Amino acid sequence: QVHLVESGGGLVQPGGSLRLSCAASGTIFSITTMGWYRQAPGKQRELVAVITDGGGRRYADSVKGRFTVSGDNTRNTVWLQMNSLKPEDTAVYYCCYIQDDKYDYWGQGTQVTVSS
Numbered sequence: 001q002v003h004l005v006e007s008g009g010g011l012v013q014p015g016g017s018l019r020l021s022c023a024a025s026g027t028i029f030s031i032t033t034m035g036w037y038r039q040a041p042g043k044q045r046e047l048v049a050v051i052t053d054g055g056g057r058r059y060a061d062s063v064k065g066r067f068t069v070s071g072d073n074t075r076n077t078v079w080l081q082m083n084s085l086k087p088e089d090t091a092v093y094y095c096c097y098i099q100d101d102k103y104d105y106w107g108q109g110t111q112v113t114v115s116s
Contacts, residue, residue: 002026002105004095009110012085016114020080022095022107028075033098035069036080038091038112048093049080062088085114 008020020036035050035058049059049069057069066085071078078095095107 002028002031002097002099004097004105004107006093006095006107006110009093009112011113011115013116014086014114016085017081017083018085018112020082020093020095020110020112022078022080024076024078024095024097028097030100031075031097032101033096034071034075034078035096036078036093037096038089038093039109040088040091043091045094050096051078082112085112087114090114 003025005023006020008018010018012018032053033050036048037045038048039045047060048063049067051057051069051071059067066083068081090113092109093112094109097105
């Protein structure tokens with residue numbers, strides 16, 4: 001089992017920045033993907049940014065150049081630096097770890113609201 005806890009969400013004005021953190025605990029091994037998804041009201045959950053096995057990064061087209069995903073070497077923590085935020089980035093952001101490409105674990109989510 002992997003337990004994930006997100007932090008760092010909040011209210012920010014358009015053009016502003018936020019940094020989300022995800023702390024992982026439990027049996028953290030064979031993690032093949034870790035990163036962030038989001039879900040806006042009335043929409044499906046979507047990939048935002050993840051680190052894949054081997055250290056590669058995948059980003060949603062809508063956040064490329066604005067968001068950066070990073071993690072520590074122990075895979076205990078993953079961050080999402082969000083710059084130049086837009087109202088359409090408003091969503092609940094979820095941390096996700098995938099183990100052995102089979103088992104997925106999710107945090108409880110943190111609200112990000114971009115509004116003036």
